[in-house]
Amino acid sequence: MRSPFLSSSAFRLATVMLLAGGSAACSQNAKTETATTAATPPAAATTAPAALAKPADWWKETVVYQLYPRSFQDSNGDGVGDLKGISSRLDYLKSLGVGTVWLNPIYASPNDDNGYDISDYRQIMPEFGTMADFDELLKGMHARGIKLVMDLVVNHSSDEHAWFKSARASRTSPYRDYYYWWPAEKGTPPKRYSTFDVKKDAWQYDAPTKSYYLHIFSKKQPDLNWNNPKLRQEVHAIMRYWLDKGIDGFRMDAFQFVAKDPSFPPMPGLTESNYANAYNHGPHLHDYLQEINKEVLSHYNAMSVAEGAGRNTTEAMLFVDPARKELDMTYHFEGVGVGSNSDTYKLTDLKRVFTKWDSAFAQKGWQAIDLGNHDQPRMVSKFGDDRPAFRAASAKLLNTFLLTMRGTPYCYNGDELGMTNSTFKGIGDYRDVAARNAYALLRQQHGNEAAFFHSLARFSRDNSRTPFQWDATAHAGFTTGTPWLGVNPNYVTLNEAAQNQDSASVLNHFRRAIAVRQQHKVLIHGQYHLLDAANPAIYAYTRTLGAERVLVVLNFSSAPHSWPLPAGLVPSGRPWLNNYPQALPAGPALALQPWQAVVVPVR
Numbered sequence: 063m064r065s066p067f068l069s070s071s072a073f074r075l076a077t078v079m080l081l082a083g084g085s086a087a088c089s090q091n092a093k094t095e096t097a098t099t100a101a102t103p104p105a106a107a108t109t110a111p112a113a114l115a116k117p118a119d120w121w122k123e124t125v126v127y128q129l130y131p132r133s134f135q136d137s138n139g140d141g142v143g144d145l146k147g148i149s150s151r152l153d154y155l156k157s158l159g160v161g162t163v164w165l166n167p168i169y170a171s172p173n174d175d176n177g178y179d180i181s182d183y184r185q186i187m188p189e190f191g192t193m194a195d196f197d198e199l200l201k202g203m204h205a206r207g208i209k210l211v212m213d214l215v216v217n218h219s220s221d222e223h224a225w226f227k228s229a230r231a232s233r234t235s236p237y238r239d240y241y242y243w244w245p246a247e248k249g250t251p252p253k254r255y256s257t258f259d260v261k262k263d264a265w266q267y268d269a270p271t272k273s274y275y276l277h278i279f280s281k282k283q284p285d286l287n288w289n290n291p292k293l294r295q296e297v298h299a300i301m302r303y304w305l306d307k308g309i310d311g312f313r314m315d316a317f318q319f320v321a322k323d324p325s326f327p328p329m330p331g332l333t334e335s336n337y338a339n340a341y342n343h344g345p346h347l348h349d350y351l352q353e354i355n356k357e358v359l360s361h362y363n364a365m366s367v368a369e370g371a372g373r374n375t376t377e378a379m380l381f382v383d384p385a386r387k388e389l390d391m392t393y394h395f396e397g398v399g400v401g402s403n404s405d406t407y408k409l410t411d412l413k414r415v416f417t418k419w420d421s422a423f424a425q426k427g428w429q430a431i432d433l434g435n436h437d438q439p440r441m442v443s444k445f446g447d448d449r450p451a452f453r454a455a456s457a458k459l460l461n462t463f464l465l466t467m468r469g470t471p472y473c474y475n476g477d478e479l480g481m482t483n484s485t486f487k488g489i490g491d492y493r494d495v496a497a498r499n500a501y502a503l504l505r506q507q508h509g510n511e512a513a514f515f516h517s518l519a520r521f522s523r524d525n526s527r528t529p530f531q532w533d534a535t536a537h538a539g540f541t542t543g544t545p546w547l548g549v550n551p552n553y554v555t556l557n558e559a560a561q562n563q564d565s566a567s568v569l570n571h572f573r574r575a576i577a578v579r580q581q582h583k584v585l586i587h588g589q590y591h592l593l594d595a596a597n598p599a600i601y602a603y604t605r606t607l608g609a610e611r612v613l614v615v616l617n618f619s620s621a622p623h624s625w626p627l628p629a630g631l632v633p634s635g636r637p638w639l640n641n642y643p644q645a646l647p648a649g650p651a652l653a654l655q656p657w658q659a660v661v662v663p664v665r
């Protein structure tokens with residue numbers, strides 16, 4: 063399976079990590095993170111001050127809204143979104159009808175990879191605010207019935223984490239075995255590839271102890287050693303710390319890479335393009351998850367979702383089969399991977415992938431449904447048509463899809479407005495470490511700049527990280543200062559304030575679609591059945607629960623199409639959703655407008 067966030071060949075092949083400057087001074091004491099390694103019994107979730115009442119399996123019925131804190135709302139004019147900014151927008155979140163917010167990392171971090179490099183798991187990044195701001199935010203969410211899921215980034219820490227500072231200073235550090243080392247006297251370590259490294263090398267030589275350390279991501283993201291029970295206990299304690307504060311679950315970052323054979327045997331056949339697969343599902347991965355479940359998750363009514371679902375549906379089931387007591391759900395990359403190496407994609411591929419993943423979990427287990435996130439381009443630019451004539455209709459269609467599939471929908475912030483890929487004039491406009499370092503490598507190798515920028519424009523992660531477009535005032539109402547990443551110039555017409563007023567907007571369609579999903583359990587739990595699999599333009603399926611059946615018909619094309627209703631499917635009543643104002647003409651075929659999406663009960 064492809065790396066999830068480096069999707070285009072030109073961009074992917076050239077993606078590297080600039081070797082950042084020397085390590086920061088060793089001022090932080092390793093004990094400030096945690097000294098709690100004993101398996102203390104966790105506090106019951108009910109004792110958490112701000113906990114919400116939650117029925118079992120609530121995570122199946124919720125809609126998750128992924129919120130990228132750096133880009134959501136700035137409260138103090140420094141150009142960076144923050145927790146107070148999010149707190150000021152809670153009524154907006156409530157108005158959407160989403161049940162859960164997944165917040166990308168807000169922990170202390172030198173921000174080499176926008177918070178996915180954590181230097182203290184129990185502190186808030188000062189740019190984002192304080193712990194008091196966090197407590198206020200959680201309280202405000204819970205007061206509105208919204209749950210909070212946090213990112214848990216424990217495949218690696220930051221190289222500025224106190225554990226790593228201690229570990230790299232001496233071979234006898236008590237934290238040495240929290241990481242993976244290869245002593246230089248053993249020679250060059252066995253080949254391992256890295257995603258962001260400028261040389262693609264996952265081993266970084268570290269002079270103080272004459273050893274190499276492992277980093278699958280950037281050299282500022284050293285991999286944590288899960289073979290060490292002490293490290294695992296630290297992670298459990300971190301999880302309890304946040305759950306005891308009352309949060310409602312974790313999204314577990316890069317979890318497919320966590321387990322490693324510490325002897326690092328040679329991996330014949332390992333290449334730059336297959337390493338993500340090769341590192342997937344290492345030894346003891348499921349032992350670690352079962353331990354997390356036993357020690358932590360089972361004591362809280364918390365939702366758990368892992369990034370990375372294994373290499374196929376069979377492996378994915380191992381994470382989420384309830385009998386195995388590991389996680390609630392995972393999200394796979396095959397859906398967002400469709401069309402990731404080209405300017406177009408085939409709808410039949412998208413249908414095949416989503417249908418395959420649905421059927422594998424039809425009897426047991428559960429999956430996330432998503433078409434985008436902070437590592438992907440904007441869904442409307444990739445799977446819809448972001449030209450002005452079709453942008454709104456196609457964004458509504460894609461949201462209809464997300465909210466009518468079986469599985470928990472993950473809606474990425476801004477997609478409820480149909481926010482699009484942005485325009486970047488040159489490498490200086492990009493902020494993502496992946497883009498900037500891929501460019502540095504390209505220059506070294508005298509690569510094809512035109513192809514590189516073409517690919518970057520379509521697939522850069524910065525496309526989905528531009529500031530949220532609140533209104534038509536300067537910087538889209540995101541900040542009074544200079545935004546950390548340029549606002550998409552289309553904010554003047556594409557913004558929340560304008561859409562809030564317009565009952566036909568993408569935003570109000572999104573709200574209606576969520577309400578319909580909540581009203582009709584068939585859309586959550588109903589059996590999914592694909593119709594007309596070979597149709598290259600229409601994605602149609604039914605959902606059935608007991609006597610209730612609903613038909614979803616999506617015209618994934620910028621041309622009108624007529625779709626003959628299959629024998630035996632007769633619309634019975636008004637559509638629950640329709641992204642065009644006109645009523646559906648009665649007859650044996652549906653005459654569908656470009657990107658029309660219709661959800662209608664059937665007999």
Ligand code: NOJ
Nearest residue numbers: 175178215279315316437
């Ligand atoms: C996956 C995250 O979604 C991505 O943004 C990050 O760069 C890597 N994991 C490394 O933590």
Ligand code: CA
Nearest residue numbers: 136138142144
């Ligand atoms: Ca700020």
